[in-house]
Every structure is written in structure tokens, then in C-alpha cells.
Amino acid sequence: MTLKQLQYVVTVADEGNITSAARKLFIAQPSLTSAIHELENEYNITIFMRSNKGIKLTSEGEEFLGYARQILDQTELIEERYAGKGTGKLKFFVSAQHYSFAVEAFVELLKRSGAEKYEFHMRETQTFNIIDDVAHLRSEIGILYLNKFNEEVILKTLKDNNLSFTPLFKAQPHVFIGKNSPLAKKKALTLEDLKPYPRLSYEQGSHNSFYFSEEILSTVDCDKELVVLDRATLFNMLIGLNGYTICSGVINEELNGPNIIAKKLKVDDYMEIGYILPQSIRPSHLTCEYIEILKSLTK
Amino acid sequence: MTLKQLQYVVTVADEGNITSAARKLFIAQPSLTSAIHELENEYNITIFMRSNKGIKLTSEGEEFLGYARQILDQTELIEERYAGKGTGKLKFFVSAQHYSFAVEAFVELLKRSGAEKYEFHMRETQTFNIIDDVAHLRSEIGILYLNKFNEEVILKTLKDNNLSFTPLFKAQPHVFIGKNSPLAKKKALTLEDLKPYPRLSYEQGSHNSFYFSEEILSTVDCDKELVVLDRATLFNMLIGLNGYTICSGVINEELNGPNIIAKKLKVDDYMEIGYILPQSIRPSHLTCEYIEILKSLTK
DNA sequence: CCTAGCTATAGATTTAATCTATGGTGCGAG
């Protein structure tokens, strides 16, 4: 079995006939025919039913395709990660909850790298996607929080995916509000104070288990709920609608602007923010540097 | 990149030097040297530091090895699954909780297959391992139950691993006891009846979240607890110690012997027993037949 | 300062992949 053979089988299955698959693969049709026969003989299976109208997958073939696609998905990760390195293109991918310090560290890393050619991705996304991105090596590192409530479920999910969690810092829960909000005068806020105002939170896609919420206390009842995907949108609503959102208190004025302020929230809960890494893969140099920057920004 | 190159890199890394790795791979040392150089050039990376004392992994290399091992793990699955097919050796792997009907169906499948050469595995194991086995294609199918209590967590875990759950039947909770147990005279039992006797349950390894328990009501308090790994051991203790265990009521006298009996348990709960399959892979012919047998045994 | 134990390079050789050309087959348009 070779990767080429797997690629060929998948292309043939997708195209529905060998002739056009060969064209797509830039090889002659007999080459493709024999490559596939070779694979079938190696394992004594029949992947395709041939006819003068084209090919059809056998049930055995469908099963085999499943395995083949999994392997090819994995190889694409290597291509993704290392392709373009020949031209000196640096690559780096982070998935994180919506934390401005994660963005700040990302920007700092990019500056420090001094690279002329690069492809960096900052993926502020839903909690489940963060875990999924790192588990499938689409991102090299992920950033999320644990608290009393979600800890068991999140740690279990991480373990299932062979991911490690390393704490960065414990944050006391804060509330983000617009600077002109009536709440801005108070020193610290209680849940009672917040009641009349709209609560903003991040959408969590189909994995909308409370455990995957980006905000703590998401199970507490609330009359006015606004759900968004984008941090800028959230900030707009904080300001325009006197809304609030509960989060870690880490705020950076340069990034978030002077219109957003953080207030302590008086509750008996915490947020432990940290990063997740695949256990089986040693972090790249850039990843290590990113972690260093995160540490320096959050200590 | 070819699978051979990945295999070579991994072997060299394991051996610590190219010369002995070449011996192990049954190729000449220069072939191995050039194969690895080719890979390094393709992605413009340096996997090994060479010296006259052997080789050492660079940090870049360690990272690359992570990807390589993942791909090779996947390819081993194909080898596992299809190797030996040339010699007509049938292969089939099930992971299940401790249900006698699963064993019965397994035996029936083996009989029906009529194969002369085969390798069949019946893995009665811990709930988490069942999910893990199927997710990583070590088993083609898994059998487990859902109830009100564990449903959310189990379904979430299945989803994370791209597995589907298909219900087979709903069982009313029963209690298994030895036929000479003082409880054997009663028609149906309550939790109160059970209190004086030792409760038997299956060990769940490090994933000892209650959600992964094989028995419902495992959170209910109990004074005498016995934990085992083996079904026969559990049955021995049922008989010898007047113990009990809570489970689905499906019992087969041929398999379990006349000394074990099942009694209805009066509680407001259910067990939905079903099978799990990888969503990305079409089930094999044997798997489909196994499912048919399961259905016929449990309707 | 020579030898043992590495890796790297050169050029020959073997093996595998791919090519061109052609054969066989069944369906559907004329």
C-alpha cells in the first residue's frame, strides 16, 4: 500500500470512472488501472465493480474508502504544516476563545518572528471547535478556560482526544460593560445588579451544551439574551445596548478601545484559563514562543 | 512523501542511528540515508542531527515524528483489517459491555460464517474502552446502553468521536441474583430489598466517571460494594455471596447457567441498549450480519 | 595516528511506475 494508491482510489471513487480520474491525476489510464488492481490484489479485496459504463464501489470498497480517507486526511496535515517551508513561509495556527490577550500574544509573535513570508491563522471560535482543531492538528495550540462547572466534562473531552491542558492563570470573574453603562459607576457588581440588562454570550454551534459555554454562570436564568459570534459585534452591543458579558478580567485598552471597561463580579466562582496541546506531538518552536508570550502577558 | 519514508524516519528515530535502522529494515544504509534526505528536502526541514556517533532528533524532527506516527498508526489499521485476507482468514472485532446476548450473537455469527480460518475478538471491556476501540477502528462495532442519567455525556462523547448510536431495545432494569438468594422468592424487587446485600459492579478503569458505569443507579448509596472485571467472577459472587447486580433483564440460560436468575426492579428508569459504529466507514458484511443477529436475539 | 563506527556520495543495477498502442465489451444512435 502506498499513499499514491490511496489517493488514486479516492479520486476514482469521486470521479466515478477511471478514465476521467486518470486525466485529473495527470497520468495515463492504464497506469491508474494497474495501480488500483495492485492494491486490490495486495489485500485480496474488490474495491470497484467495473463495467463499460464506468465503475461502482462495492460495499467492501466503501468500507476501504473510509480507512483511505482517514489516512489521506492525516497526510494533508503534514502538507499543510510543512508545505511552503521551502519558500521560507512560516506557518502558525491558534484556536482560542474570545480573549484579547490571545490576540495580543498572536500579534506579538508575528512581530517577533520578523518573517517576510508567512501564513498565520488566529481562530477565535467555539469551544468545541477549539478542541477539535487541536485534536486534528488543524491548530497547534488552543486556549480555553475551566471552572468548577465545566471542568469534568472538558477534561474528559480533552483526555478522549489525547490533549493536555496547562493552566496559565486563574481569573476572577469580571463583567465587561460599556463605559457609559449605568453600571459603570459601581465598583463591583453582583448578579442582582446585572438583571435588568441584556446578557451577551458567544454562540456555541450545535455543541450547545452548557459545559461548552464561553461564559461562566451561563445556567443562571436571564430575561434578555443576546448571542453573537464576533467579538467586535459583542463590544458594539455592550456599548449600544448597555449589555454585559461575564468573562475573565483580562482587558487590553489598546485592543478593545476605551469604551469597554471591566468590573469585578461578586460571585464564588473562578475561571482557570490555559492552553491545550496534542500530547503526541512536540510543540513547534513558534508554539513555544507563543506560550512564552502568553505567560508574560498574563502573569 | 511516501509511507515508506515515514516508516524509515520512525525506525531511525527508534534505533538512534541509520546503520542499524537499515539492518532492521533490510535495506542498505545508503538507501536509507538518501530516502531520509529526500523527505527532508521535500519539506525543507531537518529531522535529524547527524554525527559520527549516530543521529539525534531535532525539535523540528520530534514534531514531525508526531505526525508520522499518527499516519502510520492509521495505516496499521488497514493492514490489521485486510492482511490475512489473501489466505482467506476472516476477521471480526466487537467491543461490548458485559451482555450475554452480545456473546451469544458473536458465537452465532462465527457459526454462520462457516470459515475455516478466522480471527475473531470478543472484547468485553470497560465503557470508555468500547468507545475508544470503535473510534480508533480497533473494533468494528461496540455495544453499550444509554439511560436518562448518562445519555448526555455518552452521546456527546460519541459525537466527538464521530460515532453513531443505534438503539436495539429498551430494557426494564432487572436485578441478577443467585437462584438460592433469599431474594429469589420475591416476584419483583425494590431498592429497599437490595440494601442488605452486596452490590456487584464492573470496574471502569481510570475513566471512573459515574457516567461510564455499566450499571444504572450507580450513584445510589450502598454499604457493601464489590467491583470486578470479569463476568464469570461476577456470577460466582452473585451465587457465593448472595450479591446482586442491576442490569438489563436479557438473560440466556444456556450461557449463564441455571444458577443465575433475573428479577424485575421497581424503579422509574430504563436502559436503552444499542450499538455504536464509526460514521465515516461503511460497516463490513460481517458487521451487518452481526447486527441482524443482535436484532433477532433481542426483539 | 590508526582503527572502529558513524554518515555521505558516486555510479551501477534492479525494480517499479508510467507510457503508448491496442484489444475487448456492451449500449445506444442511426
Add this chain to the structure above:
DNA sequence: CTCGCACCATAGATTAAATCTATAGCTAGG
């Protein structure tokens, strides 16, 4: 009903890749 078209399969030549043998270069340790 038969000819042509759109398939896949086979044969043999050709090209490319993998591997081999032989040998060079390096360095630590006797």
C-alpha cells in the same frame, strides 16, 4: 442490426525511482 463510442484491460516499451556495492570523509578513543 451494426457501427461507433465510451468504457476498462492487457502487452510491451520506456522512463523514473529505489536500492545496491564500493568508497570517501569525519571524529572519538585506544
